[in-house]
Amino acid sequence: MSAQAETDARDDRYQPATIEAKWAERWAADPDMYAAEPASSGKPKYYVLEMLPYPSGQLHMGHVRNYAIGDALARYKWMQGCNVLHPMGWDAFGLPAENAAIKNNTPPREWTIGNIASMKQQMQRLGLSYDWRNEVTTCLPDYYRWNQWFFIRMFERGLAYRKQSKVNWCPQCATVLANEQVVNGCCWRHDDQIVELRNLEQWFFRTTEYAQELLDGLDQLPNWPDKVRTMQRNWIGRSDGAELAFEVVAGEPMQGDAGKEILPASGVTLTGDRITVFTTRIDTIYGATSVQLAPEHPLVTGWAAGDPTLREHVDGMLEQQKAAREGGDLAGLEKHGAFTGHYAQNPFTGELLPVWIANYILADYGTGAIMSVPAHDERDWEFAGKYGLPVRQVVEVPGAENALPVLGEEGAVLVHSGKWSGLACAEARAQLSAEAAAGGYGRATITFRLKDWGVSRQRYWGTPIPMLYCGDCGIVPVPDDQLPVLLPENVAITQQGGSPLAQVPEFVNATCPKCGGPARRETDTMDTFVDSSWYFYRYTSAKDSTAPFDKEAAKYWFPIDQYIGGVEHAILHLIYSRFWTKVMRDLGLITNAEPAERLFTQGMVIKNGAKMSKSKGNVVSPDEMIGRYGADATRMYALFAAPPDRDLEWQEDGVAGVSRFLAKVYRFVQRHSAAALEAGDAALPEQPNADEQVVLRKLHQCIRKITEDFNDRWHFNTCIAAIMELQNVLTGADERFASGAIRPEVTAHVLRRVVLLLAPFAPYMTAELWAELGESGGLLRTPWPAFDEALAKASxxxxxxxxxxxxxxxxxxxxxxxxxxxxxxxxxxxxxxxxxxxxxxxxxxxxxxxxxxxxxx
RNA sequence: GCCCGGAUGGCGAAAUCGGCAGACGCAGCGGACUUAAAAUCCGCGGACCGCAAGGUUGUGGGGGUUCAAGUCCCCCUCUGGGCACCA
CATH class of the missing domain: 3.10.20.590 (Ubiquitin-like (UB roll))
Known part of the structure; x- marks a missing residue:
C-alpha cells in the first residue's frame, strides 16, 4: 500500500475518484435509471434538450457547460415530480470524418463510431442523466432513411426542387454551402477561406414558402432570447413595398446626354419589354430619375448580345461584384454603372428615364431592378452624384431645412408629385400602390431576404439524396419501399471536388422505378443540417422502424419544454428546424407549430480572455479537470463561475475551490450522519432553540432561493454561492451539532436537505452521502425539499x-x-x-x- | 454604418422592484493545530487619511432626475457579438 493510499484509508477525506468510479459502475448497470415514463404516468411531462454534438472524439468545455446546465435542470425537474425526457445523440455526418479518412486512411464510418464511443464514455464519466435507450446517431441508416423519406415527401409537395443557380463554393470543403453557412464571405468552418461563387444545378428546399410563418411564429416564442429572435427576423428580412412596371421604349436608343437626362413623353412606341422594379418607397416615384438593373438582369443579357460595349461593362461589373462578394465586403465596393442606351417609361408621369446597369444592384433580391431616386435614397444619391444624374426632390418637411438627401419621413409630405402632393409618405404609398394595381402596372407586394435552402453537397459522408434521373421519365424519386438508399462503404475519398459517390458505378447505375429502364442515381448528399432539423422528434421513439417517429409519442412530448445550446446556431439550425417542424405539421405528423417552447443560449467558455480554441492554444481538457478534481467539481465550477448566459472565464484555481467546498460538505455530513441516522424520520422539534433557529433559518432561506432560481432566473452561480454560505454557517455550528445542542432531529432535517439541494449539481457526491444517510432510493425520485417560510424568516x-x-x-x-x-x-x-x-x-x-x-x- | 450585450476590488463575480456596493469563490496576509509541511479551522483584505474611534472617496468618463443611483434619463469612451449596398 502506498503512503497516499494509507492516508486515504484512515481519514474521511473526500475522494472523488473513488466515489465517482463506484457510482458510475452502479449507474451503468441500470440502464432504466433515467428512463422517461409513459404518458399514462399522469405526471407533468418535461422535455429538456441540449443540442446534440458533432462526434469529434473529444468533449470540450463548451459541451461540459451546456450539459451541466441541462443536467441540473433535468435532475431538478425529476425531483419536482415531472416525467422527464432527457436524451442525447450524435450529429454524425459531416466533413471532418472525410478529412480524417484522407489523413489517417480510416473509413469515415469507423472513425465516427469510434469517436462516439469515446465521447459517450466522457459523458457517462460526467454523470449526465441521459436516457441512452433513445440515442440517435444520424449517420446510421435507421436514421437517415427518414431524411430520405422526408426529402421525397417534400419533393411530392414541390418543397424540394432542383434549379441552376449561383452557389457558394468552399474550396477547402470541396462542396457548396447554404447562404446561412457563409459568414462574412467566408466558410463557416474555415473562417480564412473565401467562398467562391459557382453556377451549379442543385437541390433546394423551399424555405421561402414558410417565410411569413417563420416570421410570425417569432412572436409566439416569448421565451426565446430576444437576440435570437431579432437575428432571425433580420435574416428573414421582410420588406413591404411595391412592384412597378416600366415599359421599355422602342426605336434606336435615344441618346440624351449619354443617359443623364429625362426625356419628355412624346410620340413613343413600346417594345413590349417591361422592367419590373421593387421599391419600398413608391411614394417617391415622381423623384425617380433613372432605372437601375443588376448586370445579370435578363433584359441586359439580351441587349448585351448585340452591344459589345455593354457586354464589356456587364462582364466588368460581374467580375467586381464577384471579387467584392468573395472578399466579404460588398458594401465597400465603389458604386459603378453604365448607361444601357435604352429608356423606360415612368408609369405615373409618362416620362422616359434612362436605363442603367449598376454594380450595387443585386440580381437575387427583389426583381433585380430598382427605380433610382437620388433625392431620397443614400445609395442613389451617391450614384447620381458620381455620374451627374438629375436629382428631383419630391418629399419635404414643411418649414425645415431639408438637406438632401431627405431620408426621414417624420412630418414629411409629398411635393411636386401631381395630385398626390401634400400627402404624408405612408398614405401616398397606399394610394399610389392602389392606383398602380388599378392601372395594371404594379401592386403592393412583400419581399423577403430569406432564400431557399440549398441542400446538395458534393461530399461522401452524408445522406444520399433519394432521387433518380431517367432518360425517359426525368427526375423520379426512389420508391418508399426501396429506402434507405444506402451509403456505399469503401468509397475512395478525394478532395478533388465532385461527388465521391459519382465514382461508384454500382451506386450510380440503377433502374427507373417507373419505366424499368436504366437510370442514374443522384450522387450528391444532403447538407448535415438536414439531420439536425428533426432529430429531437426521433428521440421520442428512436427505435421506430415504420415511421420517422411515433405520432402519439411526439404529441405527448412536444413542444420541447427547454432547449439549451450555443447562440452560434441562431440562424442556422434554429431556422432550419423551425422550418422542418412546419413542414411536418403540414404533413400531418405533428400538431405543434414550433419545436421548442423555451430556448436558452449559454455563453462561451473563455480562457485568458479568448474563446478556447486549438489555434490559440488555450484549450482546457475536461478529462484533465475531471481527473484532477472529479466530475462533480468540474461540472459545478462550470455553473459557479458565471451566470449561464454570460461568458465564463475558466480558472483552474476556481475548480479547486469548488472541490474544497464539496470536501467540506462531505466531511460535515460524514461527521454527523450518525446523529441523523439515530433520529431517523422524527419530526422537527415544535420549538427550535436559538442555535437550531440560526441553522434552520439559513437552510430554508437557501431552499427558497434555489427553488425560485430554478423556476425563473437560472443564476446557478448564486445558487451554489447560497449553499456555500449555508455550509459556512453549518461549519461554524459544528461543535453544537457534535455536542447535541442541536438535536438529532434537526441534524437529520438539515443533512438530508443539504444533500438534496446539491443533488442537481453534484450527482456523484450526493449519491454517496444519500446512502451514508441510510437512504437506499435514488435521489432523482426523491421530492425536492419544500421551504418553510416561518423558519426562513429572520427574528x-x-x-x-x-x-x-x-x-x-x-x-x-x-x-x-x-x-x-x-x-x-x-x-x-x-x-x-x-x-x-x-x-x-x-x-x-x-x-x-x-x-x-x-x-x- | 446599423442592431444587441458588457465595463463593479489583485482575479471570477454578487447586489432579482431605486434603499447598507463588493455576497460567494480564487489569490494574498495574519493566527491556531503540527517537530515541520500538507490538509483543516479561525480571522483580515476597494482606495486614501488616521495609532484608533472615525472620516473622505469609490461601480468606464461627463451631465441630470431623486431623500437615496451600480440600478432610471441624456451625451461620450472602450470592449465582445450579430448584421451590413436587401432598394
Missing amino acids: ELEVPVQINGKLRTVIKLAADAGEPAMREAALGDERVLAAIEGKQVVKMIVVPGKLVNLVVR
Whole structure:
C-alpha cells in the first residue's frame, strides 16, 4: 500500500475518484435509471434538450457547460415530480470524418463510431442523466432513411426542387454551402477561406414558402432570447413595398446626354419589354430619375448580345461584384454603372428615364431592378452624384431645412408629385400602390431576404439524396419501399471536388422505378443540417422502424419544454428546424407549430480572455479537470463561475475551490450522519432553540432561493454561492451539532436537505452521502425539499440609518417593526442624535423593513 | 454604418422592484493545530487619511432626475457579438 493510499484509508477525506468510479459502475448497470415514463404516468411531462454534438472524439468545455446546465435542470425537474425526457445523440455526418479518412486512411464510418464511443464514455464519466435507450446517431441508416423519406415527401409537395443557380463554393470543403453557412464571405468552418461563387444545378428546399410563418411564429416564442429572435427576423428580412412596371421604349436608343437626362413623353412606341422594379418607397416615384438593373438582369443579357460595349461593362461589373462578394465586403465596393442606351417609361408621369446597369444592384433580391431616386435614397444619391444624374426632390418637411438627401419621413409630405402632393409618405404609398394595381402596372407586394435552402453537397459522408434521373421519365424519386438508399462503404475519398459517390458505378447505375429502364442515381448528399432539423422528434421513439417517429409519442412530448445550446446556431439550425417542424405539421405528423417552447443560449467558455480554441492554444481538457478534481467539481465550477448566459472565464484555481467546498460538505455530513441516522424520520422539534433557529433559518432561506432560481432566473452561480454560505454557517455550528445542542432531529432535517439541494449539481457526491444517510432510493425520485417560510424568516432586523443619504449607523429591531417603531428607534439612537445635533430634521424617509433616511439642514 | 450585450476590488463575480456596493469563490496576509509541511479551522483584505474611534472617496468618463443611483434619463469612451449596398 502506498503512503497516499494509507492516508486515504484512515481519514474521511473526500475522494472523488473513488466515489465517482463506484457510482458510475452502479449507474451503468441500470440502464432504466433515467428512463422517461409513459404518458399514462399522469405526471407533468418535461422535455429538456441540449443540442446534440458533432462526434469529434473529444468533449470540450463548451459541451461540459451546456450539459451541466441541462443536467441540473433535468435532475431538478425529476425531483419536482415531472416525467422527464432527457436524451442525447450524435450529429454524425459531416466533413471532418472525410478529412480524417484522407489523413489517417480510416473509413469515415469507423472513425465516427469510434469517436462516439469515446465521447459517450466522457459523458457517462460526467454523470449526465441521459436516457441512452433513445440515442440517435444520424449517420446510421435507421436514421437517415427518414431524411430520405422526408426529402421525397417534400419533393411530392414541390418543397424540394432542383434549379441552376449561383452557389457558394468552399474550396477547402470541396462542396457548396447554404447562404446561412457563409459568414462574412467566408466558410463557416474555415473562417480564412473565401467562398467562391459557382453556377451549379442543385437541390433546394423551399424555405421561402414558410417565410411569413417563420416570421410570425417569432412572436409566439416569448421565451426565446430576444437576440435570437431579432437575428432571425433580420435574416428573414421582410420588406413591404411595391412592384412597378416600366415599359421599355422602342426605336434606336435615344441618346440624351449619354443617359443623364429625362426625356419628355412624346410620340413613343413600346417594345413590349417591361422592367419590373421593387421599391419600398413608391411614394417617391415622381423623384425617380433613372432605372437601375443588376448586370445579370435578363433584359441586359439580351441587349448585351448585340452591344459589345455593354457586354464589356456587364462582364466588368460581374467580375467586381464577384471579387467584392468573395472578399466579404460588398458594401465597400465603389458604386459603378453604365448607361444601357435604352429608356423606360415612368408609369405615373409618362416620362422616359434612362436605363442603367449598376454594380450595387443585386440580381437575387427583389426583381433585380430598382427605380433610382437620388433625392431620397443614400445609395442613389451617391450614384447620381458620381455620374451627374438629375436629382428631383419630391418629399419635404414643411418649414425645415431639408438637406438632401431627405431620408426621414417624420412630418414629411409629398411635393411636386401631381395630385398626390401634400400627402404624408405612408398614405401616398397606399394610394399610389392602389392606383398602380388599378392601372395594371404594379401592386403592393412583400419581399423577403430569406432564400431557399440549398441542400446538395458534393461530399461522401452524408445522406444520399433519394432521387433518380431517367432518360425517359426525368427526375423520379426512389420508391418508399426501396429506402434507405444506402451509403456505399469503401468509397475512395478525394478532395478533388465532385461527388465521391459519382465514382461508384454500382451506386450510380440503377433502374427507373417507373419505366424499368436504366437510370442514374443522384450522387450528391444532403447538407448535415438536414439531420439536425428533426432529430429531437426521433428521440421520442428512436427505435421506430415504420415511421420517422411515433405520432402519439411526439404529441405527448412536444413542444420541447427547454432547449439549451450555443447562440452560434441562431440562424442556422434554429431556422432550419423551425422550418422542418412546419413542414411536418403540414404533413400531418405533428400538431405543434414550433419545436421548442423555451430556448436558452449559454455563453462561451473563455480562457485568458479568448474563446478556447486549438489555434490559440488555450484549450482546457475536461478529462484533465475531471481527473484532477472529479466530475462533480468540474461540472459545478462550470455553473459557479458565471451566470449561464454570460461568458465564463475558466480558472483552474476556481475548480479547486469548488472541490474544497464539496470536501467540506462531505466531511460535515460524514461527521454527523450518525446523529441523523439515530433520529431517523422524527419530526422537527415544535420549538427550535436559538442555535437550531440560526441553522434552520439559513437552510430554508437557501431552499427558497434555489427553488425560485430554478423556476425563473437560472443564476446557478448564486445558487451554489447560497449553499456555500449555508455550509459556512453549518461549519461554524459544528461543535453544537457534535455536542447535541442541536438535536438529532434537526441534524437529520438539515443533512438530508443539504444533500438534496446539491443533488442537481453534484450527482456523484450526493449519491454517496444519500446512502451514508441510510437512504437506499435514488435521489432523482426523491421530492425536492419544500421551504418553510416561518423558519426562513429572520427574528431580528438590521436597519441602516442614513443622514442625508450617507450611512451613519445600523440599528437592530424586531423583525415585524413597523414604521413608527423604526422612526422612534432611529431618533433614539445616540449616534444619530450626535449626528443631527444642532441641525434641523427637514424630512424623514422610513421604508418599512428596509431603511431610514433623515434629511437635515 | 446599423442592431444587441458588457465595463463593479489583485482575479471570477454578487447586489432579482431605486434603499447598507463588493455576497460567494480564487489569490494574498495574519493566527491556531503540527517537530515541520500538507490538509483543516479561525480571522483580515476597494482606495486614501488616521495609532484608533472615525472620516473622505469609490461601480468606464461627463451631465441630470431623486431623500437615496451600480440600478432610471441624456451625451461620450472602450470592449465582445450579430448584421451590413436587401432598394
